[in-house]
Amino acid sequence: MPSSATADAQRLLVTRALRGFADGFVSVLLADYLSSLGLSPLQIGTIITGTLLGSAVLTLAVGLLGHGLGSRQLLLGASALMFATGLGFLGVTAFWPLLVVAVAGTLNPSAGDVSVFLPAEQAALSATVEGRDRTGMFARYNLSGNLAGALGALASGLPVAGARWFGWDRAAAERSGFALYAAVAVAVGILYCKLSPALERHTQAAKAAPLLRSRRIVVRLAALFSLDSFGGGFIVQSLLALWLFRRFALSVETAGAIFFAAGIAAGFSQLVSARLAARIGLINTMVYTHLPSNVLLILAALMPTAPLAVGFLLLRMCLSQMDVPARQSYVMAVVPPEERPAAASVTNVPRSLAAALAPLLAGAMLSRSSFGWPLLCGGIAKTIYDVLLLVQFGAVKPPEETADGGTAATRPGRSP
Numbered sequence: 484m485p486s487s488a489t490a491d492a493q494r495l496l497v498t499r500a501l502r503g504f505a506d507g508f509v510s511v512l513l514a515d516y517l518s519s520l521g522l523s524p525l526q527i528g529t530i531i532t533g534t535l536l537g538s539a540v541l542t543l544a545v546g547l548l549g550h551g552l553g554s555r556q557l558l559l560g561a562s563a564l565m566f567a568t569g570l571g572f573l574g575v576t577a578f579w580p581l582l583v584v585a586v587a588g589t590l591n592p593s594a595g596d597v598s599v600f601l602p603a604e605q606a607a608l609s610a611t612v613e614g615r616d617r618t619g620m621f622a623r624y625n626l627s628g629n630l631a632g633a634l635g636a637l638a639s640g641l642p643v644a645g646a647r648w649f650g651w652d653r654a655a656a657e658r659s660g661f662a663l664y665a666a667v668a669v670a671v672g673i674l675y676c677k678l679s680p681a682l683e684r685h686t687q688a689a690k691a692a693p694l695l696r697s698r699r700i701v702v703r704l705a706a707l708f709s710l711d712s713f714g715g716g717f718i719v720q721s722l723l724a725l726w727l728f729r730r731f732a733l734s735v736e737t738a739g740a741i742f743f744a745a746g747i748a749a750g751f752s753q754l755v756s757a758r759l760a761a762r763i764g765l766i767n768t769m770v771y772t773h774l775p776s777n778v779l780l781i782l783a784a785l786m787p788t789a790p791l792a793v794g795f796l797l798l799r800m801c802l803s804q805m806d807v808p809a810r811q812s813y814v815m816a817v818v819p820p821e822e823r824p825a826a827a828s829v830t831n832v833p834r835s836l837a838a839a840l841a842p843l844l845a846g847a848m849l850s851r852s853s854f855g856w857p858l859l860c861g862g863i864a865k866t867i868y869d870v871l872l873l874v875q876f877g878a879v880k881p882p883e884e885t886a887d888g889g890t891a892a893t894r895p896g897r898s899p
Contacts, residue, residue, distance in 0.1 A: 528846020
């Protein structure tokens, strides 16, 4: 842990890990479970779109309307909604009710964290360390989520294995995974109750309207992130699992093992990200690690056999998440502290909103062909994003990369 980290930082790492385990478990299980219910790839893509659209709306509301509330209140509310989501998927099996629960709930079909928890957690995490330790803290935050998510993905095959060993109904066994999801919501809610009053005072200190001084830079970043998110929507973990099921007839257990390895690779790569950012800068770290990962994603789509496709996907995961702590740290650095919750929301909303458009298209593609068209589309869109990000923000440095230490959103000659 960074030397300046408080006890609240450790609590937030634990809650991120718990949520990551639950997300990893259900994201791999989801596609096979919905298929077991008789839903088509297009219907599965529609439900995944619903989860991302709902998360986008909730995340935006939290960032823009909840900036006067404390972190504890926001996170407890999100935990209650997570609990209700688990109960909803546990209790209904028809397409339209499932879609309603997906839109209104917190289910995360991706390998990363795209949820209503993000604005409050990121703003709170920034308050637990000094500026020099912020990127390293975000790296550990994402590492805990990735490693736990990998374990969740590995465990996702247990319900199917149990159904096979004991003769249970497959869909009913897989449905039990949502009971685990609800139980995790209770655990994280208890931990959020233990956040210190000092953190509450810090996050409630500013009552000003959000995004006044930093509106221009945040809006431009959000526009670029939306393009990256649109590309990512083609390859959220649930859809990658569906592609592997249809293209190579892999089992849930095999897919879970693959995503376990991918999560481990992605998690530890983020520790390298913090060291790399200290040497070459946050924007350069984001771009120069992301571009090669997109090439590997496109190559995976073209591979004729499962070992080759999986090999390129695993190589991609060694690089594809290294931009995440750098991106989070960059956003928190270039806006004033009092505007961080709103900035976190507005820049994270595209990770759900723009991404929500793609799963429906990917589901339609997979309904017609098992070829990796979603992977190709995702890789191309993400490559365009990387180039635009470098061109537009390569010269906009965060305070720790400049001599004057000012905020990028307010420094003369630096506001894009």
